[in-house]
Amino acid sequence: MDGFLSMGGYAAYVWSSYGAAAVVLVGLLVLSLTGLRRVERTLATLEAAKPRRKREPKAAPAPTATPAAETTP
Amino acid sequence: MHRFANPARFLKIANAVLPWAAGLSAVCFAAGLYLGLFASPPDYQQGDTVRIMYIHVPAAWMSMFTYSTMAVAAAAALVWKHPLAEVYAKAAAPLGAGFTALCLLTGSLWGAPMWGTWWVWDARLTSVLVLFFLYLGYMALVDAFDDPARGNKAGNILLLVGAVNVPIIKFSVEWWNTLHQPASVFRLGGPTIAASMLWPLLLMAAAFQSYFFAVVILRIRAGLAARRVQTLRLGQAN
Numbered sequence: 430m431d432g433f434l435s436m437g438g439y440a441a442y443v444w445s446s447y448g449a450a451a452v453v454l455v456g457l458l459v460l461s462l463t464g465l466r467r468v469e470r471t472l473a474t475l476e477a478a479k480p481r482r483k484r485e486p487k488a489a490p491a492p493t494a495t496p497a498a499e500t501t502p
Numbered sequence: 503m504h505r506f507a508n509p510a511r512f513l514k515i516a517n518a519v520l521p522w523a524a525g526l527s528a529v530c531f532a533a534g535l536y537l538g539l540f541a542s543p544p545d546y547q548q549g550d551t552v553r554i555m556y557i558h559v560p561a562a563w564m565s566m567f568t569y570s571t572m573a574v575a576a577a578a579a580l581v582w583k584h585p586l587a588e589v590y591a592k593a594a595a596p597l598g599a600g601f602t603a604l605c606l607l608t609g610s611l612w613g614a615p616m617w618g619t620w621w622v623w624d625a626r627l628t629s630v631l632v633l634f635f636l637y638l639g640y641m642a643l644v645d646a647f648d649d650p651a652r653g654n655k656a657g658n659i660l661l662l663v664g665a666v667n668v669p670i671i672k673f674s675v676e677w678w679n680t681l682h683q684p685a686s687v688f689r690l691g692g693p694t695i696a697a698s699m700l701w702p703l704l705l706m707a708a709a710f711q712s713y714f715f716a717v718v719i720l721r722i723r724a725g726l727a728a729r730r731v732q733t734l735r736l737g738q739a740n
Contacts (some may be wrong), residue, residue, distance in 0.1 A: 433540070437550035442615050446554045446608040447539075450561070451709075453600045454713060461717050465724040466516045475734045 509726050516719045523719070534705035542698050544602055551615055556702050558608040559687075560710040561601045564635060566668055568714065569600030572640075573665040576658035586722075588654045589729065591661060592644060593721035597714055606630060617681055625674035626682040628641035629667060634697035636664040650732070 436443040538556035545552035571589045579587035609627065610620045621627065640657050647653035675684045687693045693700055 436553070437544055439549060439551045439615055443550055443553050443609045446557050446611045449607050449611075450557045450604055454603045457600050458713075458717055459595060461720045462725065465720050465727070468724050468727045468731060472731050475731060476725075479734070479738070502710075 507591075513723065513726065516722065517718075520704065520716055520719050522739065523712045523716040527691055527709050527716055530705050530709035530712060534702050538706060542702050543564065543701050543735060547697075548616055548661035552699065554608050554612040555699070556706045558605060558612060560707040561608065561645035562630070562715060563707055564670060564710045565598060565602040565605050565630070568594050568601060569633060569636070569661075570665070570668055573661045573668070576661035580658050580662070585729065586726075588658070589722055590718070591640075592654075592660065593718050593725050594714075595637055595638070595641050597717060597721070599641065601710070601714075602630065602634040602637060608633060613681075613696055621680050624680040624682065625678035626671065626680050629671045629674050632667055633664075633671060638662075638665060675728040686697075 434440060534556065538553055544550045573593050573595075575587040578584050579591065603625045606627075609630075612712075613622075614620050640660050643660055644653040644657035647656065672679060675682050686695045687700070687703070695703070723734075
């Protein structure tokens, strides 16, 4: 085990390389996950704020009442 | 390819692929680290520093793979205006930059004990440094415009122009005299590396590759959601 950790005298170089890889790969994964969570939360609040537009075109063919309400700016 | 450019269809496939890519990456990392750190012999010339190769070489391959796919996506975005292509390029860029940084860093850590220097301005090292700056330049450029469409266009042009650097990196060790060794895996006549070292190398390469697929899917999902947020906000402003 001691020989394994000392890496034939090159411990500093070998373990720094593996450490750097762990930091970069885990760091990018964590940043990507938190970024995804954040934007999905923003999207959810935005879509909850305007529920009328959600799914409405697909619901029922009621062209008489809704379009006027939809298109007025 | 056009069929997969539809974001909704893409998301369906991507979400099905995601757990497999993540699982494959975990398995390959476990096996690759075991073989690379425990079960493979030290090199007869380089001793245990050869184990740096199992990080350095997959990172280098991924740095070029990621850039190449981004350049193809940039071409698709410029020609066919696929929104997904732009989202992909933006999603992949930080990963590519990370792989390139890792490649440069581990290269230094390997060069210091074996070449006696952390850095030389030779063709291979310099062209990889240029690749790193291309990633950083692209990431800065796409966010430098108020209009995201213009930023994406500028970024895509940079990606296409920078694509000449990829073959330069690949063949730099043959075209110029350099301290860096020539290719020993992807070469005419087959690999010249011993099987006991080729296996951990290939496993780690597969681990890096599937890691990339898993994380880039997460990032594309975030990119598509961000575009949706943008359109909703524009709709609210009107």
